[in-house]
Amino acid sequence: MGTLYESFAKYYYPIFRTGKPGSDEDLKRIETAFGFLDTFLEGQEYVAGDQLTVADIAILSTVSTFEVSEFDFSKYSNVSRWYDNAKKVTPGWDENWEGLMAMKALFEARKLAAK
Template sequence: TIDFYYLPGSAPCRAVLMAAKAVGVELNLKLVDLMSGEQLKPEFLKINPQHTIPTLVDGDLSLWESRAIIAYLVEKYGKTDSLYPKDAAKRALVNQRMYFDMGTLYDRFATYYYPQIFAKAPANPENFKKMEEAVGFLNTFLEGQTYAAGDSLTLADITLVATISSYDLAGFDLSKYPNVAKWYSNCKATVPGYDINEAGLAEFKKFFS
């Protein structure tokens, strides 16, 4: 069995759940209650000293960082390489989009919204502009493209849609970014396990009210 430590509302956890579905691999789900600090308990720190979810345990391997996890799932259990192509140039593009998602798109979402949600801090307009710039970059990458990297569904789409659906849930207006809006509705219809993302978003939503 592959143990998967997660919370349904967490964006990086939602990305792993969708990727597992797309690969066709079963995960043994283990909830980690961040609100009560379960991730800081010695048992969990033994598994992941960085105390983040998602965390996956497959035999001797303990792995965290959602994008590292989803790449592993395809490489180890994928029947084909289509979600994470072996071709160097194709894979490079998927990696670029995944790093963009982690370092820019999701990071700017968290920088703007999380102080407001978790610390009741006032909104910072400079950080809002940064978020708009990031979604603008994605809109440019998607010009003339159906998918985020190359011409079929990859891990880039899965991780990016976990983030963009979080923007949508937070009330960020995606209609100003037509390529993003079109790609997002296509993802909703075609990404395997998108219903799991929707269910997770419903949990995440509780923090926004």
């Protein structure tokens, strides 16, 4: 989770300050982190065992943040499969999504202001 979230922060947080994302190298870190998670989820329904744990919830919150930031993780089939399931089985998912919509509006406003 630390690797995945850190890669998000380095690439996407600059949007709040400058209206533009981080560097191409920062984007590569995201792809590397998703590749690692995808490999880790091979044959697994959950990230830490055979049932939903706090690890799934923490990673779900980060992956959903990538979704609203329009990072296309569809090529990571294990992550996509896990994500679809995690959204269904995680208590409080709707509340998380509401907060993400507010964040998305801020991102979009900063991007427009930078143009």
